[in-house]
Amino acid sequence: xxxxxxxxxxxxxxxxxxxxxxxxxxxxxxxxxxxxxxxxxxxxxxxxxxxxxxxxxxxxxxxxxxxxxxxxxxxxxxxxxxxxxxxxxxxxxxxx
Numbered sequence: 001x002x003x004x005x006x007x008x009x010x011x012x013x014x015x016x017x018x019x020x021x022x023x024x025x026x027x028x029x030x031x032x033x034x035x036x037x038x039x040x041x042x043x044x045x046x047x048x049x050x051x052x053x054x055x056x057x058x059x060x061x062x063x064x065x066x067x068x069x070x071x072x073x074x075x076x077x078x079x080x081x082x083x084x085x086x087x088x089x090x091x092x093x094x095x096x
Contacts, residue, residue: 009037014045014049015049017031017035017037017042017045018042018045018046018049021042021046022046028042028043028046
């Protein structure tokens with residue numbers, strides 16, 4: 001029995017295969033047959049790219065939310081300083 005050599009595919013090939021699945025309107029089996037790849041492999045690539053995409057979208061959402069919180073925090077600190085100064089001012093005015 002001979003040992004089969006494992007084929008290695010580039011990331012570009014994988015991305016293009018997934019793009020074909022999503023845009024061609026053909027089945028995974030048809031595309032797999034055309035590319036000479038097992039359909040389960042194409043399905044796995046598609047799942048991996050979807051997970052990566054959703055993960056990167058989540059990262060972008062969290063980054064935007066963090067930036068918004070930092071801006072809000074800055075405004076709240078400024079407001080707190082203004083209120084401290086006002087309290088000090090009115091405390092001095094009331095004691096005179």
